[in-house]
């Protein structure tokens with residue numbers, strides 16, 4: 654099951670806010686409304702500048718879902734001059750584009766209209782399905798209702814947005830649940846053709862969360878799930894594993910196509926205890942496979958023109974840049 658090419662994206666992770674209406678049992682990212690819960694514009698711009706300088710091509714905006722519904726948040730955001738976090742991410746997406754970075758946003762559940770608006774300034778977007786099962790970890794997370802997640806992924810399909818989704822392993826679901834989740838993703842892709850990659854992400858326990866002592870999926874179980882994903886999903890959908898969370902070196906042979914976004918500058922704010930491998934270590938992870946840099950919009954969607962006109966020149970330029978010979982590690 655060894656695949657010849659393994660891809661990754663050089664990115665910058667910008668957690669715009671840690672405030673969230675959900676309370677997932679595994680999450681250490683979410684905080685209350687308090688000092689520091691919103692990344693200020695000057696810090697965001699510094700991160701974009703520095704990441705562009707390090708050769709990154711993607712700005713990943715990942716943050717809490719519907720923070721505006723949490724009391725006190727709107728007032729804090731208002732002090733930065735914004736009425737809605739989506740106005741803020743829109744402006745920062747423009748700032749990213751100006752600096753030659755392609756925005757990819759995962760803000761949790763968004764409406765059709767919100768997706769349509771962000772589509773103008775995002776090369777791809779994402780939302781983890783997590784699981785189709787009804788799990789205890791999601792009891793206090795209305796946004797993790799599988800029906801709600803499926804509806805949003807469907808809306809992204811209607812809007813022809815190149816899309817990243819995935820499943821989270823070890824949150825109370827069974828192997829059968831994983832198979833069902835993967836089939837649902839496959840069926841969405843059959844209808845809309847927009848799923849570019851599916852992340853198979855293993856739960857990592859966090860201190861002081863309800864799941865702090867929950868068992869973690871072992872390497873052989875993760876491998877079996879990657880193999881299952883590769884069997885269920887069509888060949889044009891990449892299977893991604895995060896190289897910082899699992900034993901990626903031993904898992905790539907299970908059917909992995911992609912190592913996701915890796916940052917030379919920022920940490921993985923969702924899993925802060927797991928540092929990224931250095932980009933020059935990724936070839937070791939990829940083993941015999943050819944390691945190839947990609948953009949956050951996959952080549953087939955560039956060919957199909959599934960992007961907004963204002964992203965066209967940048968996508969063209971970055972596609973040439975990553976294809977240029979001599980652009981190896983640290984370039």
Ligand SMILES: O=c1nc2n(C[C@H](O)[C@H](O)[C@H](O)CO)c3cc(O)ccc3cc-2c(=O)[nH]1
Pocket residue numbers: 662664666711713757758759777778779780781817818819850852893895912913914915921922923924948949950
């Ligand atoms: O650094 C991370 N990147 C995450 N990414 C980013 C991802 O690695 C890249 O941004 C995409 O592969 C696009 O290049 C996600 C993107 C999504 O759309 C949905 C979920 C995730 C999850 C993570 C994550 O937990 N940590």
Ligand SMILES: C[C@H]1O[C@@H](n2cnc3c(N)ncnc32)[C@H](O)[C@@H]1O
Pocket residue numbers: 679680681715780781783820821854855856857858859923924
């Ligand atoms: C951005 C994505 O990160 C994942 N996520 C959230 N918390 C954890 C954790 N403790 N371990 C692994 N992945 C996590 C969820 O799948 C979310 O959708």
Ligand code: SF4
Pocket residue numbers: 673674675676677680681682683716717718761794796
């Ligand atoms: S995982 Fe996402 S939705 Fe769940 S509590 Fe954390 S920030 Fe909110």
